Amino acid sequence: MSADAPESTGTRTVERALGLLAYVCEHGAVSLTEAARGSDLSVSTTLRLLRTLETTGFVSRDDSGDYRPGSITIRLGAQALSRETIVSVAEPKLHEIVELTSENAYLGLPSTSDTMLYAAGVQGTHPVQLANWVGRVIPRSTTAAGTAFAGRVGVHGYAVVRSGADHDSTAIAVPVHSVGTIVATLSVVIPNYRVTDPGLESIGALLVRVAGEISERLGSDPLPNQT
Amino acid sequence: MSADAPESTGTRTVERALGLLAYVCEHGAVSLTEAARGSDLSVSTTLRLLRTLETTGFVSRDDSGDYRPGSITIRLGAQALSRETIVSVAEPKLHEIVELTSENAYLGLPSTSDTMLYAAGVQGTHPVQLANWVGRVIPRSTTAAGTAFAGRVGVHGYAVVRSGADHDSTAIAVPVHSVGTIVATLSVVIPNYRVTDPGLESIGALLVRVAGEISERLGSDPLPNQT
DNA sequence: ATCATGTTGTCACTAGATGGAAATCTTCTC
DNA sequence: GAGAAGATTTCCATCTAGTGACAACATGAT
Numbered sequence: 001m002s003a004d005a006p007e008s009t010g011t012r013t014v015e016r017a018l019g020l021l022a023y024v025c026e027h028g029a030v031s032l033t034e035a036a037r038g039s040d041l042s043v044s045t046t047l048r049l050l051r052t053l054e055t056t057g058f059v060s061r062d063d064s065g066d067y068r069p070g071s072i073t074i075r076l077g078a079q080a081l082s083r084e085t086i087v088s089v090a091e092p093k094l095h096e097i098v099e100l101t102s103e104n105a106y107l108g109l110p111s112t113s114d115t116m117l118y119a120a121g122v123q124g125t126h127p128v129q130l131a132n133w134v135g136r137v138i139p140r141s142t143t144a145a146g147t148a149f150a151g152r153v154g155v156h157g158y159a160v161v162r163s164g165a166d167h168d169s170t171a172i173a174v175p176v177h178s179v180g181t182i183v184a185t186l187s188v189v190i191p192n193y194r195v196t197d198p199g200l201e202s203i204g205a206l207l208v209r210v211a212g213e214i215s216e217r218l219g220s221d222p223l224p225n226q227t
Numbered sequence: 228m229s230a231d232a233p234e235s236t237g238t239r240t241v242e243r244a245l246g247l248l249a250y251v252c253e254h255g256a257v258s259l260t261e262a263a264r265g266s267d268l269s270v271s272t273t274l275r276l277l278r279t280l281e282t283t284g285f286v287s288r289d290d291s292g293d294y295r296p297g298s299i300t301i302r303l304g305a306q307a308l309s310r311e312t313i314v315s316v317a318e319p320k321l322h323e324i325v326e327l328t329s330e331n332a333y334l335g336l337p338s339t340s341d342t343m344l345y346a347a348g349v350q351g352t353h354p355v356q357l358a359n360w361v362g363r364v365i366p367r368s369t370t371a372a373g374t375a376f377a378g379r380v381g382v383h384g385y386a387v388v389r390s391g392a393d394h395d396s397t398a399i400a401v402p403v404h405s406v407g408t409i410v411a412t413l414s415v416v417i418p419n420y421r422v423t424d425p426g427l428e429s430i431g432a433l434l435v436r437v438a439g440e441i442s443e444r445l446g447s448d449p450l451p452n453q454t
Numbered sequence: 455a456t457c458a459t460g461t462t463g464t465c466a467c468t469a470g471a472t473g474g475a476a477a478t479c480t481t482c483t484c
Numbered sequence: 485g486a487g488a489a490g491a492t493t494t495c496c497a498t499c500t501a502g503t504g505a506c507a508a509c510a511t512g513a514t
Contacts, residue, residue, distance in 0.1 A: 052237030077304005
């Protein structure tokens with residue numbers, strides 16, 4: 001959490017519930033009374049808040065009545081961790097791509113089932129640049145990143161979409177694998193006036209190499225375990 | 228979420244905040260307006276709830292103003308996932324221990340800094356049995372599980388505490404490692420009247436072997452990635 | 455410059471969150 | 485078995501605090 005996050009102007013009820021969620025996760029399994037004691041809340045309030053956490057899947061209740069972390073907490077945490085890991089591995093590689101191509105480079109992650117998100121990116125170094133697309137959601141069906149994420153990359157290993165998302169640029173993308181699954185994409189987006197066929201081939205080959213390096217890193221390093 | 232969780236008798240405010248947390252985690256990075264649209268809440272309400280999630284560390288806000296999962300979500304999810312993984316790997320091994328020893332066998336996980344939790348266990352098959360301790364929190368300082376978790380296991384690799392937690396039983400425990408770190412313990416708890424020195428040695432050796440198998444499984448299999 | 459959209463802050467209002475008390479359940483001891 | 489102690493669940497009067505319409509401000513496109 002960044003140091004410049006605002007002071008608590010928050011919602012007390014939500015803070016209480018989130019504190020309970022943290023308590024349950026840190027202790028592994030807690031009774032209602034223990035949770036109330038640990039949070040300094042009344043038992044009734046604690047029950048109601050834990051009920052809410054339970055019905056939403058963030059905690060579950062076992063046969064002995066103890067509350068444990070639920071599947072939603074696990075799923076969201078795993079999703080969040082997965083994104084953090086991929087981004088931190090990919091970020092230096094994006095800089096490397098820009099050094100070698102001078103064009104904008106992006107890491108694409110799956111967002112919804114029919115969109116991708118440019119989750120990270122580095123601006124190119126040309127005087128004439130495309131806008132920065134970090135944070136932008138793009139459709140999968142009509143973009144190079146979506147095509148690469150779906151694995152449709154031909155023999156060279158990359159997908160090209162000319163005059164795609166905004167008609168003035170061409171995108172070239174490759175899939176990034178982790179343990180045999182496509183989990184992300186690398187893209188370079190180029191103004192059309194700078195596109196050449198040899199340039200595309202050269203960038204494509206570079207992306208394939210860099211994606212392989214990222215994939216190897218993701219696939220061979222175990223995710224951090226709890227210490 | 229289990230099908231027998233109660234219907235929502237929850238706290239609307241908390242449900243809204245948790246829904247926003249899920250939305251942020253599922254989409255990776257969302258603007259305030261997108262989050263409000265996706266949750267069908269007013270923008271002011273969404274801002275305030277996301278502020279609460281931010282100050283508690285569950286989400287963070289990046290330079291472009293997008294909300295992303297925060298370190299607390301990642302940490303809690305990773306803790307919860309880690310516990311689930313350890314339990315699912317250990318469960319069949321606990322059954323194996325009981326088949327070979329006929330005594331109660333338990334998996335111990337760290338709870339607070341001075342306690343362990345018996346997170347899983349299998350009852351022994353003797354006609355005269357000890358009570359089931361699954362879900363029970365035990366002190367680290369005076370128990371075999373705590374001693375094993377601290378790594379104080381002598382040359383044979385196991386810790387024994389006679390007449391420990393309830394004076395009528397003797398516990399023998401070994402540490403379970405994952406990627407070089409002790410993350411859990413395996414214990415067998417025996418009524419004192421059945422304790423013999425050769426029996427303890429035999430059980431100790433069995434636990435060391437089984438813990439090694441679990442440790443190998445935990446240490447070498449990467450945790451599941453997001454698909 | 456205007457316009458559209460996104461973000462942040464304000465505050466009157468009342469919905470809904472609270473917690474004390476009672477009821478019920480569970481476990482343990484004798 | 486009865487009784488005690490503790491845990492859990494339910495109830496509901498009270499009033500806190502959560503809400504959202506609106507205003508102000510910021511940003512980007514034309």
